[in-house]
Amino acid sequence: xxxxxVLLRFGELTVKGRNRGRFEQQMMRQVRSSLSIFPDLTFTKxxxxxxxxxxxxxxxPVAERLQTVFGIVSFSRVKSVPSEPEAILAGALxxxxxYPDRERTFKVSVRRVYKKFPYDSQEMNRxxxxxxxxxxPKLSVDVHRPDLELRVEINEHATYxxxxxxxxxxxxxxxxxxxxxxxxxxxxxxxxxGYMAMRKGxxxxxxxxxxxxxxxxxxxxxxxxxxxxxxxxxxxxxxxxLVSFTDIQTSFTQAKQDHLIITLMRRAMLRIVQQLAExxxxxxxxxxxxxxxxxxQTLGSMNVIGRALExxxxxxxxxxxxxxxxxxxxxxxxxxxxxxxxxxxxxxxxPKSPSTNPNLRxxxxxxxxxxxxxxxxxxxxxxxxxxxxxxGGTSAKQAAExxxxx
Numbered sequence: 001x002x003x004x005x006v007l008l009r010f011g012e013l014t015v016k017g018r019n020r021g022r023f024e025q026q027m028m029r030q031v032r033s034s035l036s037i038f039p040d041l042t043f044t045k046x047x048x049x050x051x052x053x054x055x056x057x058x059x060x061p062v063a064e065r066l067q068t069v070f071g072i073v074s075f076s077r078v079k080s081v082p083s084e085p086e087a088i089l090a091g092a093l094x095x096x097x098x099y100p101d102r103e104r105t106f107k108v109s110v111r112r113v114y115k116k117f118p119y120d121s122q123e124m125n126r127x128x129x130x131x132x133x134x135x136x137p138k139l140s141v142d143v144h145r146p147d148l149e150l151r152v153e154i155n156e157h158a159t160y161x162x163x164x165x166x167x168x169x170x171x172x173x174x175x176x177x178x179x180x181x182x183x184x185x186x187x188x189x190x191x192x193x194g195y196m197a198m199r200k201g202x203x204x205x206x207x208x209x210x211x212x213x214x215x216x217x218x219x220x221x222x223x224x225x226x227x228x229x230x231x232x233x234x235x236x237x238x239x240x241x242l243v244s245f246t247d248i249q250t251s252f253t254q255a256k257q258d259h260l261i262i263t264l265m266r267r268a269m270l271r272i273v274q275q276l277a278e279x280x281x282x283x284x285x286x287x288x289x290x291x292x293x294x295x296x297q298t299l300g301s302m303n304v305i306g307r308a309l310e311x312x313x314x315x316x317x318x319x320x321x322x323x324x325x326x327x328x329x330x331x332x333x334x335x336x337x338x339x340x341x342x343x344x345x346x347x348x349x350x351p352k353s354p355s356t357n358p359n360l361r362x363x364x365x366x367x368x369x370x371x372x373x374x375x376x377x378x379x380x381x382x383x384x385x386x387x388x389x390x391x392g393g394t395s396a397k398q399a400a401e402x403x404x405x406x
Contacts, residue, residue, distance in 0.1 A: 001054070002098040003077040006062060007153070007160055008050040011073030011170040026173040027071045034065050034235050046155070053080075063166060068233050070199050071173035076151075078162040083114060083154055088124070089131045091161045092150060096132050096139070099163075105142035106132070107149055114156040128152060172201030174234050179203040180284040180314065181277045183269065184230075184240070186222045186342060189288030189317055191334040192325050194230050196316040197286045205280050206230070206238055206389075207273050209245040219342040227389040229334050235391060241276055242385040245269070248376045257366050259355045262296045264367065267308035268377060274309055275381045284312040290325065291318050300357035307360060 010027060028045050031052070035041055040055040041062070054062070059077050066075055081091035096106070110124040119127065128150065133139060153160045182194045184206045194204055208223045224240065231238040245268075252264045273285050289297045296305065306313050317325055329335035367373060 001056070002094055003059060003079050003162070004054055005078045005080045005160065006052040006054065006059070006066070006075055007078045007162065008052065008066065008075045008168075009073050010048050011071060011172075023071075023173060023176055026176050030069055030071065030173050030235050031066070034069050035062060038062060051080075051158075051160075067166070067168050069235060070169050070171045070201070070233065071176075072168040073170045074165050074167050076162040076165050078153075078160040080158045080160055083117060083156065083159045085119065085124075085127065088152060088154070088159050088161070089128060091159070092128045092152060093132055093135050095161050095163060096136060096148070096150060099148065101136075101138060103138045103140075104147040105140050105145075107141060107143045107146040108132070108152065109149055110152045110154065112154045114154050116156075117154050124152065124154070169199060169233070171199035174198055174236070175201065175203035177201030178284070179205070179280065179282045180286050181241075181273050181280065181282045182206050182286045183273060183288070184208045184223060184226065185288070186219055186226070186338065186340075187288070188329050188335060188338040189290060189293075189325055191226045191230060191288075191338060192328045192332070193286055193288040193316045195233060195328070195332050195334075197314065198230070198233055200316075202284075202286070204230070204234070204238060204286070205241065205276075205282060207241045207243060207276060209243045209269055209272075211246045211249050212244065214246065214249075214343075216342055218340070222337060222340050222342050224387065224389060225337050226334055227387075228392060229332070229337070231389050231391040233332070237388045237390050239280075240387045240389050242387065243272055243276075243380050244383055245380065248373070248380060251370050251373065251376065255366055255370055259353055260358055260363060260366060262354045263301060263304060263358045263363055264370075266296055266305040267363070267367070268373070270305065270309040270313075271377050272380050274311060275377075276384065277311055282311075284314050285309060286314045286316065288317055289315045290320055290322070293322060295354035295356045298356045301355070304358045304360045304363055 008031065024045065028043065028050060031050055032043060038057050040057050042053040042055060044051040066072060079091050079095050081087040108125045108129040110121045110128065112121045129141060148163050151162050177200060180197060180202045182190065182197065182204045184190050184194065198204055206227050210220060227238055227240045248268050249265060252261050277285060289302060291297060291299065295301060326335060329338060
């Protein structure tokens with residue numbers, strides 16, 4: 001095995017100043033947790049880096065898991081050698097010879113982290129490049145657009161040699177920027193919003209509203225699958241709060257204000273999640289709203305709906321186009337589940353002409369005439385069921401067997 005180590009690079013941790021140490025420790029915990037199924041790996045932390053010794057473990061499954069860990073901006077499979085000139089030259093040649101023997105161009109980029117190393121970066125560039133050229137006649141140098149870039153990172157105790165850099169999730173380690181509640185529907189947008197919130201270091205608890213018997217068992221299974229996918233990126237189990245919305249939703253249909261029903265529903269949902277957040281210690285609420293996408297996501301509607309919530313309302317997708325959101329959903333593996341044709345409560349009782357610019361005073365007046373609205377909200381909070389969804393997706397069947405949903 002030519003490559004024996006994986007080098008991880010951190011992303012936005014560099015902006016954290018005095019808190020950097022705490023973030024790096026959390027980064028190490030998450031990497032270890034994500035790779036816990038590979039018992040032979042060993043880990044070393046350095047400034048802005050984590051080095052993982054493979055110790056015979058196959059690289060590809062390790063790389064697949066690393067791409068889901070927030071806080072890693074990129075990683076490379078590397079060959080580690082002692083920080084001695086002869087060992088570096090031999091290692092560089094071995095790395096280049098690991099590629100098929102054919103005509104191609106390359107360049108050498110040396111980074112001398114250990115400043116007491118006897119040769120500077122430019123000297124090592126020439127030494128490594130000359131050694132490789134003499135031993136491999138089919139290679140030639142192109143410093144502008146090479147086929148391969150041979151990178152050499154010289155540290156005090158070891159030197160790391162590699163040619164490839166794999167992009168990773170980036171962002172901040174999961175949970176390092178506080179906790180929020182995600183309103184998770186069965187659609188395309190909210191799982192993407194959850195992914196983006198987690199990428200910025202938010203710990204999430206998920207909240208889903210159902211209207212049994214108007215919503216089906218398949219709709220529940222769909223949401224559990226989406227929660228399982230998000231748990232994969234969190235690297236740990238996620239709590240899924242399942243809230244019965246049937247009584248509240250049907251009471252709004254009886255208010256004879258069909259054009260306001262979406263606004264009324266969304267405001268009630270925020271009142272419920274406010275209480276769930278307070279009980280869970282969450283400091284914000286995340287939604288999948290995208291400006292102008294539907295009637296409830298016009299600026300006028302979002303203003304009136306958001307007034308029902310005291311906590312900060314975070315909308316990661318607010319300025320994104322639908323196609324951009326779909327592309328992210330496809331990349332993170334939620335799209336195919338999101339488009340399954342099972343209705344959730346947000347798609348029930350939708351009027352033909354919903355209000356796009358509701359009046360706050362009118363909405364509040366209508367709410368005041370809905371019988372026992374506050375009591376129904378309290379009952380919905382008290383009756384919330386909680387499932388713990390494992391990374392990789394606890395199956396819908398297992399989750400249903402572990403606890404009655406309805």
